[in-house]
Amino acid sequence: MTGTGPSSADTPPPGCPAHQGAVRLGGLEYQQTPSQLYRTLRREHGPIAPVLLDGDIPAWLVLGYAEVSYVTSHDELFARDSRRWNQWPHIPEDWPLLPFVGYQPSVLFTEGEEHQRRAGVITEALEAVDQFELARDCQAIADELISSFAGSGRAELMSAYAHTLPARAVVQVCGMPLGGEDTHRLVDDLRISLDAAEGEDPIAAYGRVGSRLTQLVKEKRERPGPDVTTRMLQHPAGLTDEEIVQDLISVIAAAQQPTANWICNTLRLLLTDERFALNVSGGRLSVGEALNEVLWLDTPTQNFIGRWAVRDTQLGGRRIEAGDCLVLGLAAANTDPQIWPEAHVGAENAAHLSFSNGEHRCPYPAPLLADVMARTAVETLLERLPDLVLAVEPEELTWRPSIWMRGLTALPVEFTPVVQ
Template structure:
């Protein structure tokens, strides 16, 4: 899947074909990428907790900005359901619509509902729950050391491409039990399928990923190992191979982008904010604080599509029609002044944010804990190995990726004394 930047100015007028949503706002534009928090404030002032918005190509949707409204939507999954085939806009969606990779229905846990969702999600949770977090951290330390060794001699690096994007993917495929010998090919194809550059074929890469995961299932069926794949195969819920393949790919993809951006956004915060400078030279105490603060202020999955109304209803004073798309404004809800009048919720270890969403489809237990183990280890090892690491550009020159879905940096250029090579 790729990040797609919806073109057009922020707060632009709705197109003529959208009479039902007066004042609808096109999500996108440079201002949105750099300072989305301000846009959310403007939207909240203009529209209240639920704003009419336009997705790519002027397709209407609702953006939930309010913390309480977001809880309501995610808790009431029978009213706001996950299967995107419910959408009342499909006739207006072209075959090459850039958001299709996020919204197009797939027979995976992501779009399953009710009992079927509980069955699929339960298997994932049970399989992830047996991941030994000490083992995971130890493996992440090894991977982090190896990645740092790859650039430490240069004295400079792009911490996004060289580090933050690679570590979670390597950790996720290790948890799934892929043999070391296949790791490089798998990383290449997964990266292509998630984030293809111009001229590359994400569909062909995705098919190769499917084949590799099926081959992994075949080998684990013969010789089970202490890994997520073997546990999913042995689970009493009895998932079919195709279901396991789909859900394993969902787990790996769901782990990669948000955890990578969690690492990147945390390193950025620690490199630009004086409160963490002392820690950079003295110890590692505040990596956890920085990780938590990022979940409140610059959460990786800033908006998530979505939920679809199963019948006409009301939400935040808006009339929602059956089949309307509701986008979860996770970053906006985290900064909702109704629940954060002082604006400082993230600094005291409070974890009541909705960065992992909420309700039936939230990031499944114990994935947030595993993500924290991966991200925490990544940040700590880097600062430990490169204690004099500094940004190579001014903080305001750091550019955010052109995505309204993921909040993450394009590049994070740093330099350090290459004498610290391990």
């Protein structure tokens, strides 16, 4: 489906009166202007829309700012363990969303005290990351990547830059050696497991990521270092090696894709919007303002799956049954007319829900680390290639066909070649 408005499914799932007129979420991925889509959904369904995931599996899309805030701050009603789902009997083994929804014994799916234990270890391990060192390392990674294409006068920044930089930075923070072959292979396997190109095998790549991180945990037990993995191993909560491997995978995967898309979406804004005109100094909006505006208007994790109702309850005038799945509509919540009554979305503050909210929100130091990575990536690129411009018309840029992550398929640019 490629239309501009949401279309209702032809047939609601059997026995589900609440999902009469539900919207096929899977079909909306070709939407290029999600803000219009969310506006239409809100008009037709209110703050909680009945939706159908791939294979016509029913779920609720939470569109309102107040409702997303409520769901994420009431764990006793809307919890994170996906085994609560009442739809498991209908989910096929090869269901495309299984990698995100299938239960894994990681921090992501734990609840209550167990979640506090696991998330506490991650938070403390990330808190000890020195932000100046991280900025310096990101600058070194940025310089190396830019040098690899600076001489040619053109580049596709999504693959040559935005994806690789946060992946390398995060695995390095976790204790992988800077710039080693081994680190590059892990970064490549990460990319394949999260976003395989044609002919690549994401499951094999995911297996290799797991093996390499298991080996890293062993290495750090024998030779501790000033890194996240060592701090997780030494934490008094006493996580097992298996728990640490699971949570390292969660941290690295949770960090890489959103930060990569944050970088690319910000570069797109800087290169296409005259308020941010790059070559003119003075009086222009800054990189920091562009980064913040992207979190309001083109947030990387536009929808996040999700939460599962602990018991029958009500939400936004809807009856939610125990075990129902709720998708957090973070992009929709950020542009909710209830918080922007003037039909103008400002970007002056950081009250967006892009890092979610509540117990399971992106753990406190992570947004700061993402900011260091993204800001360093953008600023270094603009400093090294000051006459950078888009190599295509802005209208030719296309968004990836995904309802989950908001990011470009490619960001082709050109600049005066730099002789090195």
